Amino acid sequence: MNFKSVLSLFAFLLLGFIQLVSAAKSGTYNAGWKVTNAWTNTDSVFQRETGISRWRVNDGGLFYTYEIQIDVVEVQGVIGGTYVFYDSTGDSYNLMVFREGIHSVSYNSADPYILEVKIVEGYSRFPLGSWLTRELDQSEKKEYIDAIWCLRHLPSHLPSKEYPGARDRWDDFVVSHINYTNVIHFNGIFLPWHRQYLHLWETTLRKECGYKGTVPYWNWALDANDLFSSPVFDGTPDSLSGNGVWDPYQPRPCSATGSCFARGSGGGCVQTGPFKDFKVHMGPFDNSLAQSYAPIPPNAFDYNPRCLSRSLNPYFISLNNNQAVVDKMLAADTFTDFQTIMAPSDPNLPTAHGSGHGTVGGAMADFFASPQDPSFMLHHAMVDRMWALWQDRDPVNRRYALNGTTIIYDPPGAPLATLDSPLEFGVLAASVRLGEAMDPMAYEHCYVYT
Ligand SMILES: [Cu+2]
Structure with a gap:
């Protein structure tokens, strides 16, 4: 085995490992996120199932903005997934995730306390030029x-x-x-x-x-x-x-x-x-x-x-x-x-x-x-x-x-x-x-x- 093939074997193993740990599961999870400006870690089970490791929320006056650290790139094998956040008024906000890292979702809500997070495998189609829900920027x-x-x-x-x-x-x-x-x-x-x-x-x-x-x-x-x-x-x-x-x-x-x-x-x-x-x-x-x-x-x-x-x-x-x-x-x-x-x-x-x-x-x-x-x-x-x-x-x-x-x-x-x-x-x-x-x-x- 030459150096190059050792390297590619290593890359292959590493890739396999990343894929193994990076799949979040489709489903609905209880969140119960308080409205706080400080980064807050999720518990280990929630983190494993959803890929969300921490969050915080900024009160921007007209809009609340959640910042969410997501450490997955895959939701059950499909690259990309849609996270739906439900607040305590029953309204929901969608976030399409293609990459790991910090994602933000902005919305106005009478009560921005996030009760549940639902993960849907796959893509979401968004409107072009609609300002009522999420629009393409x-x-x-x-x-x-x-x-x-x-x-x-x-x-x-x-x-x-x-x-x-x-x-x-x-x-x-x-x-x-x-x-x-x-x-x-x-x-x-x-x-x-x-x-x-x-x-x-x-x-x-x-x-x-x-x-x-x-x-x-x-x-x-x-x-x-x-x-x-x-x-x-x-x-x-x-x-x-x-x-x-x-x-x-x-x-x-x-x-x-x-x-x-x-x-x-x-x-x-x-x-x-x-x-x-x-x-x-x-x-x-x-x-x-x-x-x-x-x-x-x-x-x-x-x-x-x-x-x-x-x-x-x-x-x-x-x-x-x-x-x-x-x-x-x-x-x-x-x-x-x-x-x-x-x-x-x-x-x-x-x-x-x-x-x-x-x-x-x-x-x-x-x-x-x-x-x-x-x-x-x-x-x-x-x-x-x-x-x-x-x-x-x-x-x-x-x-x-x-x-x-x-x-x-x-x-x-x-x-x-x-x-x-x-x-x-x-x-x-x-x-x-x-x-x-x-x-x-x-x-x-x-x-x-x-
Ligand atoms: Cu036609």
Whole structure:
């Protein structure tokens, strides 16, 4: 054994040792932390189970800030975990942990005494630009924006002869969505397919772009009354760019079956924010091509580079994505009632999902190629969040609740969606069973929403 291999054996043993002692256990633990400014050690059992060795709290007037020393990097084998702190009023505060060291969590509370700590294995998806719960800070927003730009600079995995429009890794996601549009919307496949798709996007950002965070979600309800001030679309460097410039000739938006709505406020190219020079490569598609049993549109993957267009449209968001709609959706008794508000099989009904696309307009309203807009994944993270929160309210009855078919608009006689229906993603990943995308904490999934 030479010196180098002795060294690597030593490193291996050391690594094994660190992993052995550094796994905290998922679960809920009594804390009973008094509000004190002095560093206070936890007892040895608490420390072993949670990885938290000491804490203190600063009373900052408006906010209390807990500083917590965490000596774990793993929660049951997954790198990263979410710690949820419950105060004595029942409010909770989340902390996502990727690294050992001192972490801080700030909040305002009528009674900041921490009663319990819950540890959840895996990642938490946080909102972008929400100030009500925890929001991404400036550097985290920049990390997400940089990570998705990174996909633009990685080569496509598709053959350029058959897919001339697929110029980079981002486009691989666009191609997958175009390919399956007629079998993954307005049906029983919709929610699980897009959950798995988000997961593939998130893991690709991590594996190929070194991204450490999660896909943020766009909390529409916070923007429903003032879309133009949305931190997601206000055009600042931390946003996902702003509105498109005014195009007087932009037609009114219409559904696939011909219902038309008020036009948006832009229609032209996005000229502000981090995506002002962003190019979309495929489409545009006529939404009427989305039909039951229809083939993929002709020349679907042709290269047609142009600017990112948008047409922010307050009409949709104010009606169908406001807090009352969110509350009603979460209070739905049955999956059918939930889907009636989120995404029923009839494309002419007002829906939260469709209205999110209509609110952004332009490329985001292109039924086939909407993942070309950087806000697509944030909108779908919110759709997924609504579904996950609704499921969590009654997991026994709702975790595997399904309805609908495997064909767009659920035409009579179409095969029903079941837990064994395959979800296909083309070049992005091998297919999975639909049942593998029903639980955010099972199979490949491991995340919670704030
Ligand atoms: Cu979609």
